[in-house]
Amino acid sequence: MPKMLRSIEMNKCLGCFTCMNVCASFNHKNHSLVKSAIRIRTTGGMASNFICIVCLACAKPACMEPCPSNALVKRDGGGVLLTKEKCIGCRLCEKACIVSAVNFDEEHNHPIICHHCGICTRFCPHDCLQLIDSNH
Amino acid sequence: MINEKYIKVLYINLETEKIHIEHREDLMQYLGGVGIASKLFLENLKPDLPPMDAEQPIVFAIGAATYVFPVITKTVAMFISPLTGELGESYAGARLAMTLLMAGYDAVVITGKAKKQSYLSIATNNVSVKDARAIWGLSVTEVGQYIRDRERHKGQADGKRSILYIGPAGENGVSFAGVTVDTYRHFGRLGLGACMGAKNLKAISVYGNRSIPILNHKKYLKLYQQLYKKSTVTEYMAKYHDSGTPENIMPLNKGGGLPTRNMRTNSFEEAGRVCGESFALKNLVRKMSCTGCPVGCIHIGMYRREFDKGHEYEAISVSYDYELIFALGIFLGISNTDSIIALINEVEEYGLDAISTGVCLGWATDALEKGYITDEDTLVNLQFGKPEAYITAIGNLAKGVNAFYQALGKGSRHAASIYGGGEFAMQIAGNEMAGYHTGYGSLVGAAVGARHSHLDNGGYSLDQNNEAFDEDKYVDALFTEECERCMTNSLIMCLFARKIYDRQTIIDSLNALGWTLTDEDLTAIGRRIYKIKLEIKKALGFRQMGVKIPKRFFETPSMNGILDEDVVKSMIRKYSEKTEEFLTSEGD
Amino acid sequence: MIVMFYGEVKKFTNGDNLIKVDALYDLNSLIDKLSELYSKDFHKIVTENEWLILINGEATTTTGAMNTRLKEHDKIEILPMAETG
Known part of the structure; x- marks a missing residue:
């Protein structure tokens, strides 16, 4: 059963950024906040809630529609997979994502696509992030 | 800098608005954090000029392992303390260390006084001094809102930005004005807020969007996983997450080491009503972390305040920790959690140090009762256990409304030197006491600690370790621990993680980063x-040897009984001789 | 004498918060006794976990530490150490 990542209980989020930390270090071999497929932010200062901005595994991903070079293909379970060699760095996918979940790696000139690996879920101390069975 | 063999220092002159950057290879031997901050501070210090002179430096620095390993979260600030007149050193968590790392600076040295009221914006690719005239005078909450709105960095700031700011107390030069960082953490002690205020510096916003390649990928990931597990799954850190540092209240109260009502007594009959459990059950609404730490020790407590007739309520939320409950609660004889939160909130909004504020108000209450001061001085009737007067007094203190509050705003030692009552001004070397009266370890520790803090050398631990007291052993232990913390404060490890980062772990962590x-x-x-x-x-x-310890420290029993003044003097003398010899010794 | 346990200490005493024991010579012998009752290495557990021992409300660094002599009606309390915060 293919999985997809979901932020289930963000009211428990501590704002520790460990999820961002490990996505960048495990997946992108960098200490970074920008080279992470998952982003945590507040809705207005530290007194407000934390929200999680990450790929929602659309069955019909909007991000792949404007791609001129077929660098993005559908992923089993929702969302997309990126073939870096085909990417021209136009950033249209980034603009197209309805929830602004596509980050961009400016150093290597391609988008940072969440492939629902679940590494962030293993490092969330409060179980706010989970890999659940995909509904597609 | 991670992956580099130099320390990157950003120098900012607020008057000329000029900056320059240096790559300092010679600073590598100080590792990072307090190590590089101390060296940079010493280099830029002007000992012949007055403490608040515009030329004097403020130094911020991050550590050698900042953010990349769990619970390594702090930034150090070094400055001349207006409260003690000597070394000012303070630590804060929140997002500052991470954003400085991602902006690409190990240390920031600020000199000069801005020509007009300003705030500083430090970003990965830009440093600028900005107009703060409209936000000068605003409370801590209000300032945050405005700067967040202005420092949007093309709308992409969220998560990659940290803001530190002063409140009215810092602007007015209160000697123990603090600095708030990202709403819930602080550079609390010793008056950094006043130093910033003296430089016309309302706030600093730091934004960082760098990426740092990981050179030893496998090694790093393996170690990271182990340390993450140690921080979360094992028992080491559990209590910090559970009801947090207020758990201290129960053992301190039982052992008689809990300074109550200006330390007239060493335990509080109402301690059960304001212990960690009580706050958790009545007021706790949220737990948060500093970025880079999975523990979540920040406890947010809330109460509903009725601000007007007609059922007009607002929610007041503050982060609460043991020291705040001690200083603004137990020390003032207050036994109601809502009232303590209200007092913490008042202190927060004005940008004052919670500990010094509480201890100063404790002195004032005692002095008023004993007739050293009158209500013409205090303007309100300060009484232990009555929060309303204290709330007004906090505002008076922050604003320096009359000669008395201006004097009190320079610390309890100063106020007592004018009005009398020095025997019960509970400060050591000018810095108001922390919430431990455990024995010779805590008292001597505060007298000899570099910044007169219980965190310098952990003296309170010696007092509780079930080993026999021995003057020489204690003196050696305090000295050794002081040196040790100089090293761990170069990483900069949060002190709560002392058990996770033993020597071998530190060596391994630094090794993974190329050291x-x-x-x-x-x-x-x-x-x-x-x-x-x-x-x-x-x-x-x-x-x-010039440090005089107020009499009450020898009158109120500690957790280890009444302390003998001669023993304390002897220990301080031995420590002083030790450091004199140490300073002139070779090596290291 | 009465021995009372508080906070996380109770995790090592099967949840007991109080036991009565016959008068023992000193604190060392008390901890030996607790090793018999609960866990064979109570000494080590006390040191490693940084527990504070109070005798009639006072810490032991100035009363003889682990060699503190105990008396019939002493009240002994074992608590987690107060840490920083």
């Missing part, structure tokens, strides 16, 4: 840094 240090190297680094701190203190005129 090759041995156990001996770490010892040498700690000692090297401590020497610099002692030089700073000397340059600022500090004399260890």
Whole structure:
């Protein structure tokens, strides 16, 4: 059963950024906040809630529609997979994502696509992030 | 800098608005954090000029392992303390260390006084001094809102930005004005807020969007996983997450080490009503972390305040920790959690140090009762256990509304020197006491600690370790721990993680980042840094033997009974001789 | 004498918060006794976990530490150490 990542209980989020930390270090071999497929932010200062901005595994991903070079293909379970060699760095996918979940790696000139690996879920101390069975 | 063999220093002159950047290879021997901060501070210090002179530096620095390993989260600030007149050193968590790392700076040295009211914006690719005239005078909450809105960095700031700011107390030069960082953490003690205010500096916003390649990928990931597990799954950190640091109240109260009502007594009959459990059950609404730490020790407590007739309520939320409950609760005889939150909130909004504020108000209450001051001085009837008067007094203190509050705003030692009552001004070397009256360890520790803090050398631990008291052993232990913390404060490890980061773990962590240090190297680094701190203190005129400890410390019993003043004097003398010898010794 | 346990200490005493024991010579012998009752290495557990021992409300660094002599009606309390915060 293919999985997809979901932020289930963000009211428990501590704002520790460990999820961002490990996505960048495990997946992108960098200490970074920008080279992470998952982003945590507040809705207005530290007194407000934390929200999680990450790929929602659309069955019909909007991000792949404007791609001129077929660098993005559908992923089993929702969302997309990126073939870096085909990417021209136009950033249209980034603009197209309805929830602004596509980050961009400016150093290597391609988008940072969440492939629902679940590494962030293993490092969330409060179980706010989970890999659940995909509904597609 | 991670992956580099130099420390990157950003120098900012607020008057000329000019900056320059240096790559300092010579600072590598100080590791990072307090090590590099001390050296940079000593270099830029002007001992012949007055403490609040525009030329004097403020130094911020991050550590050698900041953010990339769990619970390594702090930034250090070094400054001349307007409260003690000598070394000012303070630590804060929240997002600051991470954003400085991602902006690409190990240290920031700020000199000069801005020509007009300003705030500083430090970003990965830009540093600028910005107009703060409209936000000068605003409370801590209001300032945050405006700067967040202005420092959007093309709308992409969220998560990559940290803001520190002062409140009215810092602007007015209260000697123990603090600095708030990202709403819920602080550079609390010793008056950094006043130093910033004296430089016309309302706030600093830091934005960082760098990426740092990981050179030893496998090694790093393996170690990271182990440390993450240690921080979360094991028992080491559990209590910090559970009901947090307020758990201290129960053992301190039972043992008679809990300074109550200006330390008239050493336990509080109402401690059960304001212990960690009580706050958790009545007021706790949320737990948060500093970025880079999975523990979540920040406890947010809330109460509903009725601000007007007609059922007009607002929610007041603050972060609460043991020291705040001590200083603004137990020390003032207040036994209601809502009232303590209200007092913390007042202190927060004005940008004051919670500990010094509470202890100063404690002195004032005692002094009023004993007739050293009158209500013409205090303007309100300060009484232990009555929060309303204290709330007004906090505002009076922050605003310096009359001669008395201006004097009190320079600390309890200063106020007592004018009005009398020095015997019960519970400060050591000018810094108001923390919430431990455990024995010779805590008292001497505060007298000899570099910044007169219980965190310098953990003296309170010696008092509770079930081993026999021995003057020489304690003096040695305090000295050794002081050096050790100089080293761990170069990483900069949060002190709560002391048990996770033993020597071998520190060596392994630094090794994964490209350092090759041995156990001996770490010892040498700690000692090297401590020497610099002692030089700073000397340059600022500090004399260890000049520290006079108020009488009440020898009248109210500690957790280990009544303390003998001669023993304390003897220990301070021995420590002083030890540091004199140490300063002139070779090596390290 | 009465021995009372508080906070996380109770995790090592099967949840007991109080036991009565016959008068023992000193604190060392008390901890030996607790090793018999609960866990064979109570000494180590006390040191490693940084527990504070109070005798009639006072810490032991100035009363003889682990050699503190105990008397019939002493009240002994074992608590987690107060840490920083």
